[in-house]
Structure formats: structure tokens, C-alpha cells
Amino acid sequence: MTDTLNNIVIVGQGAMGLLWYHHLSQQRLNNHRQKVTLLASNQALLDKAALNSAKYQLTPYRQEQTKSYSLKYSQKADINSANIIILCLKSFHIASAVERIAxxxxxxxxxxLAHNGMGTFAGVRKLLPNKQVILAMLTTHGCFRTAPLAITHTGLGQSDIGLLAGELSNEQQNRLTNRLNLALPHVSFHxxxxTKQWxxxxxxxxINPITALNDIDNGEVNNKKFTKQIKLLLVEIIEVSKKEHIxxxxxxxxxxxxxxxxxxARNCSSMRSDTRAGKATEVDYINGYIHSLGQQNNIATPENSRLWQQVLNLNHSLNRE
Structure with a gap:
């Protein structure tokens, strides 16, 4: 790890990718030059003029005015010189994205790795050197995309980061945490x-499958009619987590x-948003992950397995309409 963390690549042009790109690129560092770029899945389709004139829009938290900002797309040289690469992608795109730039x-x-669910780490680790530092980042910031390259920051939250592989000294951990915290607080190293991931x-x-399957806002999950189902889901998760020493x-x-x-309460979960839009969900890495670990450890997970299949079937039925 280098002493400076000023060359940063954000992978993913979704809501969270653009949110981190914005706050990191707008940050002013004393006596240090920085370069923050964004690697988008569709940038290979853009001509030189479009690449050089790209802009994105942001509506800040609790503000109505939308502002436009210049967007710098990542090139090969940016990836070569990157001190930090943050992958803000759907779980099922993580491994292929790393493979393309490894x-x-x-x-x-x-x-x-900044994504919902679990189960991507093993695949990513195989693609990178054994000593590569790989971290997980979990965030509770609310943000949604209103149009391509346009986002609204809907809720202030916090981000938790921690090591999955490799080594960082306490000084390096603090330097990384401070770099991210100055851009989009509050960030904590764990x-x-x-345990945070679990x-x-x-x-x-x-929250994700119940809201998706019932087409409800998050707050309605607290309705008493879901109490028994929630308990069943959580009991299964606890049993499986014990095998992972959690x-x-x-x-x-x-x-x-x-x-x-x-x-x-008034938010639309990501899984509900995806099913409404006819897009693939991350259910394989959420309830599907519990199902897979249950099978590996001979632990029955009927409720998680049922919701996993129901969400998959919901996606298929919506895509056929």
C-alpha cells in the first residue's frame, strides 16, 4: 500500500457508485493532487467526444436543486495507478468485473467490495494475488438513480469497512478510513x-424478499402478519451462521x-425496485446464500429457500408479461 491514496477508481455507474464518485472527486486535499475516475460498463460504446464531455447529476440530501458535474471515465492507465478500487456493483457482477481488470x-x-449479500469473496480472491488487500464495505446511505447518470441522495447513513484478505497496519487502516470519511462520513473500520456482514x-x-413479494414499502414489514415469518427466517440464519463461527x-x-x-419506512427496497423494473435481483446472494450454506452443512432452511425460489419465480413471471 502506498503512502498516498489519491488515485481512486469507482467501478459501477449505479446510485452508490455515483454517490461515492461524487464525494471523493469533489473532496479537496491539501498539498496533494488526486484523480478519481469511474469505470462504467457502457463506456466502451461511447465515442471520444462523449467520453470527454460526460456529466452526471446529483440532488443532495434534503435539497431540491439538482446540479450537474463533469464525469471522468477510467482508462487502463487509471486502473494501473489506482491506490483504491471500489466496486459498487450488484453481487452477480462483482467477479466478472474483477476478472476484466485483474x-x-x-x-x-x-x-x-461494496455490494448487498454475501458469497462473492471466494471468487474474487481466486482472481487476484494472495497478498492483495481485499476489504468489504457496508453502507446505510440511501440513494437512488432517477435516470442514467442522475442520482438523488435520499438518506444519510454510515459505512463500515474491514479486511477480508491481506494485511494493513493500524496506520494504514486509519489512513484509509480517514480518506473515505472526509469524503462521505461516517466511515468506521472494523x-x-x-459479523457486520452477517x-x-x-x-x-x-426486508428484501418480503417487500418484493408483497410489493410493499419497508415499513410495512413491521406489520404483525409478518412476525412469524420473520422469526422463521432469522432462526434459520442463526443456525447456519454458527457453522461460520458467527x-x-x-x-x-x-x-x-x-x-x-x-x-x-417509506423506502422501496432494492429487491422490490429490481423486480418492479424486471431486472435480476441479488436474491441468490441473500436468501439463496443461506440456502446454499444450509445445504453444505446439512441444515434445513425451508423459509429462506422458499422465499429465494419465490423471488426467482416472481422475476421470471414478470419478465414473461
Whole structure:
């Protein structure tokens, strides 16, 4: 890892990718030059004029005025010199995105995986050198895309980061955390990011499929008619998590799910948004991940398995209409 963290590549032109790109690129660093670029899936289709004149739009949190900003797309040289690469993608695009750029990534670059669900790390690690630093980032910021290259920041949140592979000294951890925290606070580094991942996974296993299958806002998950189903989902998750040496408590998970559903009561979950738009969901990496681990460990997960299949079937039926 280099002393400076000023060359950053954001992969993904979705809501979260553009949000991080905006805040990192707008940040002013004393006595340091920085370069923040965005690697988009469709930029190969753009001609030179379109690449050089690209702009994106942002409506800041609790503001009505939308502003336009210049967008710098990543080139091969930017990936070669990147100190940090943040992958803000759907879970099912993570491995293929890393595979496309793996040969251009410096062994000293920090790779940050920012996505919903779990199950991508093993595939990513195989594509990179053994000593490559790979981190997970979980965020609770609310943001949605209103049009291509146009986003609205709908809720202030926090981000948690932690090591999945490689080594960072305490000084390096602090430097990385401060770099991100100055751009889009509040960012915290965790020595045990895996427990944080499981906590978020449990929340997603409840709120995402229930809202998608019932076409409801997040807050309606707290309706008493879902209480029994939520308990069944969480009990299965706790049993599977024990095999991963994760200790979760049912009462704590129930309280957290209730709190998140209440705090995001008027929000439309990402899975519900995807099914409404006829897009693929991340359910394979959410309830499907619990199903897969259950099978591997001979643990029955009937409720998670059922919702996993129902969401897949919902997608198929909507795509046929």
C-alpha cells in the first residue's frame, strides 16, 4: 500500500457508485493532487467526444436543486495507478468485473467490495494475488438513480469497512478510513467485518424478499402478519451462521430488523425496485446464500429457500408479461 491514496477508481455507474464518485472527486486535499475516475460498463460504446464531455447529476440530501458535474471515465492507465478500487456493483457482477481488470490492477491496490449479500469473496480472491488487500464495505446511505447518470441522495447513513484478505497496519487502516470519511462520513473500520456482514445479511434476508413479494414499502414489514415469518427466517440464519463461527441472537436480530424497517419506512427496497423494473435481483446472494450454506452443512432452511425460489419465480413471471 502506498503512502498516498489519491488515485481512486469507482467501478459501477449505479446510485452508490455515483454517490461515492461524487464525494471523493469533489473532496479537496491539501498539498496533494488526486484523480478519481469511474469505470462504467457502457463506456466502451461511447465515442471520444462523449467520453470527454460526460456529466452526471446529483440532488443532495434534503435539497431540491439538482446540479450537474463533469464525469471522468477510467482508462487502463487509471486502473494501473489506482491506490483504491471500489466496486459498487450488484453481487452477480462483482467477479466478472474483477476478472476484466485483474491483469491491470497493482498488487499494492486496495480492493473494496461494496455490494448487498454475501458469497462473492471466494471468487474474487481466486482472481487476484494472495497478498492483495481485499476489504468489504457496508453502507446505510440511501440513494437512488432517477435516470442514467442522475442520482438523488435520499438518506444519510454510515459505512463500515474491514479486511477480508491481506494485511494493513493500524496506520494504514486509519489512513484509509480517514480518506473515505472526509469524503462521505461516517466511515468506521472494523476488525470483525464478517459479523457486520452477517448482521446486514440477516436484515436483507427479511426486508428484501418480503417487500418484493408483497410489493410493499419497508415499513410495512413491521406489520404483525409478518412476525412469524420473520422469526422463521432469522432462526434459520442463526443456525447456519454458527457453522461460520458467527454468534447471532434472535432477540437482537428481531429488534434490528424492526428498527431498520421503521427508519426506512417509506423506502422501496432494492429487491422490490429490481423486480418492479424486471431486472435480476441479488436474491441468490441473500436468501439463496443461506440456502446454499444450509445445504453444505446439512441444515434445513425451508423459509429462506422458499422465499429465494419465490423471488426467482416472481422475476421470471414478470419478465414473461
Amino acid at each position: 491483469k491491470d490492477i497493482s498488487p499494492h491496490c486496495l480492493i473494496i 476488525q470483525d467485518i464478517k 448482521l446486514k445479511l440477516a436484515i436483507n434476508c427479511v 454468534d447471532l441472537e434472535l432477540s437482537e436480530l428481531q429488534a434490528v430488523v424492526h428498527k431498520v424497517a421503521n427508519a426506512t
